[in-house]
Amino acid sequence: MDVSQLTPDEVVYWEWGFFKLNATIVFTWVVMGVMLMVAHLIARRLTASTDVPRGQNVLEVILEYMSDEIEEISGGDRPGRYLPFIGTIFLFIAVANLLTIVPGYVPPTASLSTTAALAGAAFLAVPAYAILRDGLRPYLRNYIEPTPIMLPFNLLADLSRTVALAVRLFGNAMSGAKIAAILIAVIPFLFPVLFKALGLLTGFVQAYIFAVLAMVYIASGMSVTEKPRGRARPHDRSERRID
């Protein structure tokens, strides 16, 4: 992939009629393969004893962190309902962005198709979670609160925030890849390395932002019809909240 190609969509490896195998799909498969393999290698030796293997420890830390974050945003809701969706998004984007440290790899998030698909999933998840928990009527009433005048603005906000979600990730990942390519052409030593390091940081922050925003949108879809608190929580959580 060179400087003139804007996204990995334009790098086509194989073509057969309507079907194109471009770099975006190939590198998405690479990311999926890496994640599946790591998860399989670690999950093969899961243990409940106190002598926890290193890999399991890492996964538990990540999972714990994501659950805590989701619980905070959703206002004490059980994180288990959202964890599969939010966690998948976060891990996929994080791995896809962090693998840019491998030479020759182009992050699939540098293609608008990937990020639009992820944002579309988040867009659909908002009504899905709200309707599953509260039912259709409370969710629809959300749109005409506090007055029906707000209806077009609420609809517009739903659309524009989805577009912003997709383009934010795309713009950051794409510009990171492009700046690295341009710098390699201009100053080919040491300087691109620094930008690559900065790209790793922004890539990870973007994964965090995407997941947190998706969770915030899901939570905001249900915030008006919040149920009373005080549901039974695991003991360790409530104890930690006191101190």
Place this chain on the structure above:
Amino acid sequence: MIEAQTVVAIASVITAGLTTAIGCVGAAIGEARGLDRALASIAQQPDEAARLTRTAFVGLAFVESSGIYCFVIGLILIFANPFWNQLAGG
């Protein structure tokens, strides 16, 4: 005599550059002000750092949206200019 297509090209490139420049300045100033306050708040109340950081990130992402719209306009002007295709096709 400059052709119509050339005029469109010149206008598109200059506008794309201006859009990116002005849009970046606006978003950068806004985000910097937000970050400034967030850091001051974290310094005042380190206990609430997690909540403040998350709120700051979400807020920054919202502020960034305006800059992103400028970025999209710039991309459309350069890579998917509707007027350019109209002139080239006609």
